[in-house]
Structure formats: structure tokens, C-alpha cells
Amino acid sequence: MAKSEIKSETAHSPRDPGTTSSSASARPARRAASAKTETPYHHGALREALLQAAERVLEREGLAGLTLRAVAREAGVSHAAPTHHFGDLTGLVSELAAIGFRQFNAAMVSACDAATTPLERTLARPKAYVAYAQAHPGMYGLMFRTERLDYSRPSLHEASEASFAGLANAIGAMRQEQISGDALTLDQGAAIARAWSMVHGFTTLLLDGRLKDILERLPKGTTAEQLLQAMLTSTVVPKLPGC
Amino acid sequence: MAKSEIKSETAHSPRDPGTTSSSASARPARRAASAKTETPYHHGALREALLQAAERVLEREGLAGLTLRAVAREAGVSHAAPTHHFGDLTGLVSELAAIGFRQFNAAMVSACDAATTPLERTLARPKAYVAYAQAHPGMYGLMFRTERLDYSRPSLHEASEASFAGLANAIGAMRQEQISGDALTLDQGAAIARAWSMVHGFTTLLLDGRLKDILERLPKGTTAEQLLQAMLTSTVVPKLPGC
DNA sequence: GCGAAATCTTTACACTGTCAATATTGCGCC
DNA sequence: GGCGCAATATTGACAGTGTAAAGATTTCGC
Numbered sequence: 001m002a003k004s005e006i007k008s009e010t011a012h013s014p015r016d017p018g019t020t021s022s023s024a025s026a027r028p029a030r031r032a033a034s035a036k037t038e039t040p041y042h043h044g045a046l047r048e049a050l051l052q053a054a055e056r057v058l059e060r061e062g063l064a065g066l067t068l069r070a071v072a073r074e075a076g077v078s079h080a081a082p083t084h085h086f087g088d089l090t091g092l093v094s095e096l097a098a099i100g101f102r103q104f105n106a107a108m109v110s111a112c113d114a115a116t117t118p119l120e121r122t123l124a125r126p127k128a129y130v131a132y133a134q135a136h137p138g139m140y141g142l143m144f145r146t147e148r149l150d151y152s153r154p155s156l157h158e159a160s161e162a163s164f165a166g167l168a169n170a171i172g173a174m175r176q177e178q179i180s181g182d183a184l185t186l187d188q189g190a191a192i193a194r195a196w197s198m199v200h201g202f203t204t205l206l207l208d209g210r211l212k213d214i215l216e217r218l219p220k221g222t223t224a225e226q227l228l229q230a231m232l233t234s235t236v237v238p239k240l241p242g243c
Numbered sequence: 244m245a246k247s248e249i250k251s252e253t254a255h256s257p258r259d260p261g262t263t264s265s266s267a268s269a270r271p272a273r274r275a276a277s278a279k280t281e282t283p284y285h286h287g288a289l290r291e292a293l294l295q296a297a298e299r300v301l302e303r304e305g306l307a308g309l310t311l312r313a314v315a316r317e318a319g320v321s322h323a324a325p326t327h328h329f330g331d332l333t334g335l336v337s338e339l340a341a342i343g344f345r346q347f348n349a350a351m352v353s354a355c356d357a358a359t360t361p362l363e364r365t366l367a368r369p370k371a372y373v374a375y376a377q378a379h380p381g382m383y384g385l386m387f388r389t390e391r392l393d394y395s396r397p398s399l400h401e402a403s404e405a406s407f408a409g410l411a412n413a414i415g416a417m418r419q420e421q422i423s424g425d426a427l428t429l430d431q432g433a434a435i436a437r438a439w440s441m442v443h444g445f446t447t448l449l450l451d452g453r454l455k456d457i458l459e460r461l462p463k464g465t466t467a468e469q470l471l472q473a474m475l476t477s478t479v480v481p482k483l484p485g486c
Numbered sequence: 487g488c489g490a491a492a493t494c495t496t497t498a499c500a501c502t503g504t505c506a507a508t509a510t511t512g513c514g515c516c
Numbered sequence: 517g518g519c520g521c522a523a524t525a526t527t528g529a530c531a532g533t534g535t536a537a538a539g540a541t542t543t544c545g546c
Contacts, residue, residue: 042525078526078527214432322496490543498538502531511523515520
């Protein structure tokens with residue numbers, strides 16, 4: 001798929017010790033080696049290390065560069081090590097997406113908590129949504145690229161459900177009504193679909209660079225965030241018929 | 244990447260003659276073969292045949308199955324033949340996406356033409372948008388999966404620009420004002436971004452199965468199209484603050 | 487009709503996911 | 517303590533992929 005510029009595949013050089021300070025100092029020697037800094041056969045916390053490596057690879061090289069072998073290289077283990085922890089590529093990608101959803105939800109919760117004025121309370125959530133996507137484009141792209149994910153995995157399913165529930169609650173709060181879990185009116189459904197579609201659509205178009213044309217034609221210096229706010233708050237109703 | 248169940252790679256059996264009736268009958272024999280139905284060395288219209296094959300593969304096997312070699316097999320030529328016409332995979336995918344944008348635009352134009360009542364004129368375009376995506380999920384997914392496309396290709400650039408221009412004009416018509424090509428007010432930009440984000444977001448969420456939860460909770464029998472219409476026409480303004 | 491250019495095939499290489507077989511280690515249990 | 521089993525990680529292999537280079541075949545301009 002790619003070109004080259006790959007190191008050595010079976011590279012097993014002494015891993016840089018302590019990227020996350022997780023008991024990485026002075027492990028027992030590996031094989032018959034005499035050096036004490038050799039990497040041990042058993043990693044100890046490889047699963048987490050692989051997920052962190054995967055996130056680094058993803059944000060550095062993009063979705064296409066996120067391969068099992070690249071992640072293994074990044075983590076300094078053999079190419080087949082990830083399989084044992086995630087089954088296959090879909091497994092690893094799905095677990096990474098679950099982490100993304102949790103980060104994502106946490107970002108929105110803390111943005112809501114920080115909001116004070118009424119306007120802030122209205123805009124905190126969508127702004128945090130877009131901000132997360134801009135700060136972690138690789139992760140966001142992964143989370144909404146369904147074809148590579150396995151939603152039957154509990155961790156992913158739960159995390160993305162939580163994301164949806166948070167949205168529905170926010171809409172409920174805006175409409176000053178309780179949104180029950182198991183039944184919706186058409187109006188309620190439309191409100192949720194509108195909010196979600198608008199923010200999600202805006203985000204994907206923005207990340208894909210498709211809003212550049214619009215932003216360039218706006219008054220000089222207008223940011224994406226300002227456009228988002230205008231889009232969400234403007235009450236000018238069009239005079240209808242189109243085409 | 245995949246498992247197996249692949250035929251023979253170098254398979255070069257007599258192509259089934261005349262899938263699209265394009266001068267496929269009784270060509271000169273190939274190599275020292277005596278049979279008259281042998282495939283000729285030169286295909287004649289391989290470029291178009293490859294694009295059609297690619298669309299079939301895409302809708303049949305999904306985005307992950309759209310590989311250069313699979314397309315070559317589908318078209319009955321050697322695995323390296325597509326390279327000569329498209330340079331690389333990105334090239335083929337980009338040309339296919341350009342075709343998608345043209346189909347897409349044509350669908351919206353004809354939907355607009357068919358609209359008579361005011362309500363129809365308002366909803367024709369978004370409905371056609373979603374309908375195209377549902378009818379050609381593979382193509383739609385391809386068109387908006389930027390990482391695999393090369394927008395510097397004139398055909399793709401033009402076709403997607405036309406799509407944007409059509410949208411901007413429709414919004415202009417709704418606001419009863421001319422939208423000039425080179426400058427926009429924040430209100431105009433917001434209106435365009437809102438319409439595009441809403442419809443594009445709705446479509447991707449729908450195709451990714453993420454609206455299923457909502458649809459299931461709506462009054463029994465509610466379709467995605469009805470939800471779309473409600474989302475676009477409902478004038479119930481939320482009482483604001485959220486979170 | 488002939489040489490050059492276009493078209494298509496063949497061959498080769500580096501990369502990928504995934505499986506099976508092996509090596510190494512940790513842990514419970516006697 | 518030591519012993520065996522299960523977990524963990526590596527090695528090796530195989531089929532599939534994109535893409536480049538070299539060869540074969542045909543078309544086309546002159």
C-alpha cells in the first residue's frame with residue numbers, strides 16, 4: 001500500500017524507557033542478554049501501550065497509516081503481538097474508537113460545566129463537539145467511519161450510546177421537557193435529528209475542507225467557530241420555496 | 244487484507260460478451276488462439292469499462308472491496324491495466340467520485356424540475372440528496388471520504404464545485420436574494436452552512452445506521468424521509484439554554 | 487508499409503492482515 | 517521450593533494488495 005521508508009520490521013531495539021512512566025525501569029534482561037535495559041519478553045501492559053501507540057500513529061500518519069504492523073512497530077513489539085489482544089484490526093480500531101467516544105463525552109461534559117451565561121449554556125456542547133474534532137481529527141474520523149468498526153463490542157457500543165444519550169438530554173433541556181428513553185414524538189425526533197445532523201454535518205464538512213470556500217468568502221477573519229455560532233443562533237427564517 | 248475466495252487472478256477466460264453492448268462481438272483472435280471469441284489484446288474502451296466495473300464492485304463489495312485488482316478482475320483484464328489509465332488507486336477512485344457527483348447533480352436538477360407545489364419546491368432538493376445516497380450508498384460514501392480522493396483532478400474538482408454552486412443557488416432562491424460568487428455576509432454563509440450541514444449530516448448519520456435508534460422510537464411506521472421533512476420544516480423554536 | 491506511441495501483460499517487490507507454530511514468562515498449586 | 521499450565525510474545529508463512537519496470541501487442545501518423 002505504501003512506499004517504503006520503513007525501519008526494520010523486526011526491529012527490537014531497546015524501547016525508550018518510560019513514555020508513560022508505567023513501571024518501565026530496570027526490567028529483567030531479555031533472552032541471554034547481559035544488558036539490564038533490554039526489553040523483557042512480557043511487556044506488562046501491552047494492551048494499553050498498543051492503544052496509545054495506535055492513537056499516536058493515527059494522528060501522525062492518518063487513517064490509512066493506522067495498520068496493525070505500524071502500531072506494533074510504534075510500540076516496539078513484534079508484528080503479531082496486537083492480534084493477541086484485539087483479535088484483528090477491526091478489534092483494535094474499535095477499542096480505539098471507544099476511547100475516542102469517552103474523551104469526546106468528557107470534553108462535552110466539562111464544557112457544559114464551565115458554561116455560565118445562558119448563551120454559553122446553549123453553545124457549549126456544539127462548540128466542544130467541533131473543538132474536539134479539530135483537536136483530534138484522526139480520532140473523530142475514526143469514530144464516524146462505521147465500516148471499520150464493530151459496534152457489537154460492548155465498550156464501543158456503550159461509549160457511543162452515552163454520546164447519543166448526552167445529546168438527547170441536551171435537546172430535552174432546551175425544549176424544557178423530559179425525553180423518555182423509549183418513545184419520541186415526531187417533533188422531538190426532528191429536534192434531535194436536526195441538532196445532531198447540523199453539528200455532525202458541519203464538523204465533517206469542516207474537517208474535509210469543504211467549508212473553506214464559504215469561509216473565504218465571509219468577512220475577512222471570520223473563524224469556523226463564528227460561522228458555527230451564526231448557523232446555530234440565526235433566527236432569520238428563509239422565505240421558503242427553493243430550487 | 245481479505246480472506247480468500249478469490250478466483251484465479253490471472254484469469255483471462257473469455258469475457259462474457261456484451262455486458263454493455265459496446266462493440267464486443269467477434270473481435271480478432273488473441274495470441275495464436277484459433278477461437279474467434281478470444282479477448283483481444285486491446286480492449287478498445289477500457290477506461291469506461293473499468294469505471295463501470297469499479298462502480299459494480301463498489302456497490303457489491305463495499306468501499307473496502309474496491310481495489311485496483313478487483314476492478315481489473317471484474318473487467319477481465321490484467322491487474323496492472325488500470326494503472327495505465329488512472330495512475331494509481333486514488334486516480335481511479337477520484338474519477339469514479341466525479342461520476343458520482345455528476346449523477347448526484349443530475350438527480351437533484353431533475354427532482355427540482357419535477358417539483359410543482361411550493362412545498363415540493365422547498366423539499367425536492369434535500370429529498371433527492373438523501374434519496375441518491377440511499378440508492379447509491381457506496382458512491383455517496385466514496386464522494387465524501389476525502390482521504391482517498393484527489394481534488395486537484397479537474398473532473399472531480401469541477402463536478403463537486405457544481406454541486407456546491409447548486410446548493411448555494413437554492414439557498415439564494417429561498418432567501419430571495421442573489422448570492423454573489425465572491426462575497427458572502429455572515430447570515431448568508433450561515434444559511435448555506437446550515438442547509439448543507441443539516442442535509443449532509445442527516446445523510447451520513449442515516450447511512451451509518453446512527454438514526455436507527457431515533458427512528459425506532461418514533462410513532463410506528465415513520466420513515467427516514469418523514470423525519471427529514473419534519474426536521475427541515477418544523478418551526479418550533481427551542482426555548483434555548485441546554486446542557 | 488514502417489516506426490513510434492499507445493495499450494495491455496508479465497514479473498517483481500515491499501507492504502499488509504491473519505493464521506499456525508514456537509518460545510518465554512507468570513502464576514497457581516502441590 | 518519447584519512443577520506444569522495458561523497467558524503472552526515472537527517467528528514464519530501465505531494470500532492479498534499497490535505500484536514500478538520491462539516486455540508484448542496493437543494502433544496510428546506519416
